[in-house]
Amino acid sequence: MSIFDSLKKKSAHVTDAGETYFEKTQEYYKLKIFQQVTISVSLVAKALIIGGLTAIGLLFLAFALALAIGNWLDSASLGYVTVGALFVLMAFILYLKRAVINGIIIKKLADKFFDA
Structure with a gap:
């Protein structure tokens, strides 16, 4: 046998x-x-599902509260x-705290994507 x-x-x-290796790497990705x-x-x-149901619930609660206060x-x-x-005040407070909310969302999503 030669070299x-x-x-x-x-x-x-x-x-x-x-x-x-290339095929297995491609399958993995x-x-x-x-x-x-x-x-x-x-x-x-x-x-969307949880947010929609929560929004409907808050809408009914807001009407009930408005009627009670009225x-x-x-x-x-x-x-x-x-x-x-009250809703405008809550929106203003959330607007001021938007950086904190962004940080929380980014951290939660990063945990989901990089640990999965």
Whole structure:
């Protein structure tokens, strides 16, 4: 057996190993992308469902609170104005704290994506 035959066999073996590695790496990345897309779609779907139901619940609670305050003040319009002012105040506070909220969201998403 000559040196050239030995080198030819070794290079064929290395080439086969390289092709196998490339195929397995490609399969791994396809599965990883599928996992990340699935997690993302799941998060969005859950947020829409839970957020929608919460919004409907808050809407009914806001009307009930407005009616209660209106009965207490003997003026329905003052009840609605009071509840509207509370919502505007909450929105303003959330606007001021938006950086903190962004940090919390980024941390939660990073935990989901990089630990999964």
